[in-house]
Amino acid sequence: MKDLIQSWRHVFKLDPDKEIGDDTLEAVCMSGTDAIMVGGSTGVTYENTVDLLSRIRRYELPCVQEVSDLEAVVPGFDLYMVPMILNTGDTTWIMGRHREGIERYGYMIPWELIVTEGYIVLNGEAAVAKLTGADVSLEAGAVSAYAQIADKLMRLPILYLEYSGTFGDMDIVRTVGRSLEQARLFYGGGITNAEQAAEAAAAADTIVVGNIVYDNLEQALDTVKAVKG
Numbered sequence: 001m002k003d004l005i006q007s008w009r010h011v012f013k014l015d016p017d018k019e020i021g022d023d024t025l026e027a028v029c030m031s032g033t034d035a036i037m038v039g040g041s042t043g044v045t046y047e048n049t050v051d052l053l054s055r056i057r058r059y060e061l062p063c064v065q066e067v068s069d070l071e072a073v074v075p076g077f078d079l080y081m082v083p084m085i086l087n088t089g090d091t092t093w094i095m096g097r098h099r100e101g102i103e104r105y106g107y108m109i110p111w112e113l114i115v116t117e118g119y120i121v122l123n124g125e126a127a128v129a130k131l132t133g134a135d136v137s138l139e140a141g142a143v144s145a146y147a148q149i150a151d152k153l154m155r156l157p158i159l160y161l162e163y164s165g166t167f168g169d170m171d172i173v174r175t176v177g178r179s180l181e182q183a184r185l186f187y188g189g190g191i192t193n194a195e196q197a198a199e200a201a202a203a204a205d206t207i208v209v210g211n212i213v214y215d216n217l218e219q220a221l222d223t224v225k226a227v228k229g
């Protein structure tokens with residue numbers, strides 16, 4: 001099941017804390033994207049996550065939960081993506097919540113469905129940067145060093161460059177891409193049109209498209225065509 005991610009080039013990230021109509025959800029799920037990731041950094045609850053999962057399950061594509069809050073973990077997803085924030089000094093977001101999760105769920109954890117993401121958070125304005133106290137003032141060399149910790153020391157399956165809310169520095173994305181041996185490079189942040197999607201997809205293995213779904217559906221759908229043809 002974990003191998004599922006290896007073929008993903010384009011993923012939509014839907015936020016349970018945001019309203020999405022049935023027609024928009026259908027267009028997103030039938031767009032040809034490789035998967036839907038369900039998650040957000042704030043306002044995610046068990047109830048709004050169950051609701052969104054059950055609506056996405058009308059369609060056949062893979063649906064994974066990106067776990068941000070233990071209260072909102074919902075059984076029934078295809079995979080559980082667990083972020084570890086690499087560029088924070090606050091161990092809560094590296095191992096703290098994770099320790100709590102393992103203590104709480106114990107033998108119920110479906111380890112065969114858990115995929116760890118080494119996150120590097122790079123937009124200081126994003127909710128996730130504020131929440132986690134991420135150090136966003138990093139040069140390319142430092143970002144690449146964090147990426148190699150995830151890839152070569154920790155052997156994580158995913159390195160996620162997170163610019164949520166703004167289109168990132170593609171030179172940094174390319175530099176990180178060259179430094180990875182085995183981790184799959186996910187890029188997310190500020191992709192709002194086909195050109196940005198194509199550029200990001202040339203630099204990363206998988207691109208994640210979020211906010212534009214809620215702001216401009218047509219442009220969001222164009223990002224799929226740009227990557228998947």
Ligand SMILES: CC(C)=CCC/C(C)=C/CC/C(C)=C/CC/C(C)=C/CC/C(C)=C/CC/C(C)=C/CC/C(C)=C/COP(=O)(O)OP(=O)(O)O
Pocket residue numbers: 015039040041042066067068069070073074075076080082083084085093094097098099101102105108109110114119125126127128131132162164165210211
């Ligand atoms: C029964 C069952 C299925 C159990 C499985 C439970 C499970 C997964 C167990 C494993 C144990 C474990 C390791 C648990 C970890 C739990 C946990 C809460 C970890 C913390 C994760 C973390 C670092 C969260 C911080 C926030 C974050 C990185 C969220 C990810 C999503 C994200 C970056 C959204 C972007 O935010 P957005 O809202 O778009 O931001 P803007 O507002 O700026 O747009």
Ligand SMILES: O=P(O)(O)OC[C@@H](O)CO
Pocket residue numbers: 013162163164165166187188189190191208209210211212
């Ligand atoms: O919402 P946007 O800016 O597209 O970012 C996507 C994703 O990386 C958020 O975690």
Ligand SMILES: [Mg+2]
Pocket residue numbers: 015040164210211
């Ligand atoms: Mg968002």
